[in-house]
Amino acid sequence: MDSDKTVLSIKKAARDLFRRYGYNKTSVNELAKQANIAKATFYKHFSSKELILHAVLMDYIRENVEDILNKNINNADLPTFLANTILRVSKVTYTVCNEFVGWGFIRESANAQEYLKILSDDLEFLLLSSFIQNKTIGATIPEEKLTFLIKTSKNIVFSFAFTAVSDADVRKNFISFQKEILPYLVQATLL
Template identity: 85%
Template sequence: METDIIVGNIKKAARELFRKYGYNKTSVNELAKHSRIAKATFYKHFASKELILHAVLMDYIQENVQDILNKHVGERDLNTFLANTILRVSRVTYTVCNEFIGWEFIRESANAQEYLKILSDDLEFLLLSSFMQNDTIGAVVPEEKLTFLIKCSKNIVFSFAFTAVSDADVRKNFISFQKDMLPHLVDATLQ
């Protein structure tokens, strides 16, 4: 098998198994079996289960960020476009972490906390580069101001995961973020 095909099969298996069973309950043996490869072949392409998780999450988030940026360019004004884009991206990020990893595991595992920091940094870089390449945002908003907006929004959204007890709490937090915080962050970014 060609390397790209093998990596694609591993990623597909990981997406399916992580969503179905969660990261913590999916073993490398199951990933290899579902990919129809030997365990050694899995490790040839991904040194750990954490690395395949990271690849799957970043691919998924990047696809969704591009989709969000491309679909909603025609919104009324830059404030609205930027606020709605940040909100949509925040929801995607929260949802993907919930579906693939599970917040209970993240809250309870020291390794997951360390991984979440790496994911957070890589997510910030991905969002910043995607936003800077977007003609509507990148041409108007300086990089340092976008960095401010992305960091603040990301930190607020990740805090939801650690403070929310139920899905209703998360919904309430997102509504509060959208109405009470995000407009001020966007205004500060565009000033």
């Protein structure tokens, strides 16, 4: 198996196993077995289970952000499009962290919180670069204002992910974010 195919096989195995059992309950041995490779081959491509998690999450988020940014841009005014895009990207980010890692594990583990900071920074960079590359957004809104919108939205969503006790709390927080906070963030961004 060539290197690219091996990496894809490892990512597919990780995506499947992390979704099924969660990050914490999936071992490198299980990842290697699911990918039909030796454990040493896994470590040749990813030096830790955390790195494969990061690769899988970023791939998933990148694909969804591109899809979100390319849909319906011509069907809405810029403030509506921006608000809908931020909301959808925030929901994707929350969902992927919940599905692959589990917020309970993230809240309880110091290592997971350290990792979440890295993920948060990489996510911010991904979103900013994706928004800047988008012809409508990048040509209309200065980078520093996009940075404000993305950083603030990301911090708000991550904060309620840490404080929510149940899925119902998360839904209420997203509704509150959408109706009470996001319109003002978009308005401040577009001033």
